[in-house]
Amino acid sequence: MTRGPVIAIRIGGVDAIQAVRDVTGYTDPEKAEKGTIRGDYGTDSLANSNEEERACENLVHASGNQQEARVELELWFPEK
Numbered sequence: 001m002t003r004g005p006v007i008a009i010r011i012g013g014v015d016a017i018q019a020v021r022d023v024t025g026y027t028d029p030e031k032a033e034k035g036t037i038r039g040d041y042g043t044d045s046l047a048n049s050n051e052e053e054r055a056c057e058n059l060v061h062a063s064g065n066q067q068e069a070r071v072e073l074e075l076w077f078p079e080k
Helices: 016-024 037-041 046-051 066-076
Strands: none
Touching: 016 037
């Protein structure tokens, strides 16, 4: 998340982490399948970003596991 705007959302449900990751697609937009957010709308690649020494603009972030989700939910949606 190197530039904005950023919209944080919380999605829950059975196998929510995997379901969201399936919709977002592979981390490298160049290798993401069509029909995923990164595959359909991504214009960057890990190869280009590494060559240019910058972060890859892969459009969307999704937690990779429950531990990451807990940390990220606390960051974006802290309990009052």
